[in-house]
Amino acid sequence: MATKMKAGELRALDSNSIRSRITMQRADSAYLESHYEDLLRKHRNRWVIISEGKLVKTERDPDRLLETLSKTKGKGLLVYYVHDPGEVMLL
Secondary structure, three states: OOOOOOOOOOOOOOHHHHHHHHHHHHHHHHHHHHHHHHHHHHHOOEEEEEEOOEEEEEEOOHHHHHHHHHOOOOOOOEEEEEOOOOOOOOO
16 A cells, blocks of 8 residues: 655655556556547547546646646546647647
8 A cells, every 4th residue: 555655755666566557657558549539539639637547537728737637646647638640739
């Protein structure tokens, strides 16, 4: 079970925790890759939040995205802005 950390505190992760996080990251990346066309149709120009290989939420407004993310501290999330592949983005 994960221990709650205070801001600025570091802790060592055991090898099982590291493997688990890598597995979740792979699942999230696989979801994004395999569902990209559908995400592009349904959620173009929105931020998508993916966790544990599932779409969790979408946001259009960056401030609301940050608000949502602030409530999910400590969770492994993939956050991606869905846009046309040929579109140039300036951040």
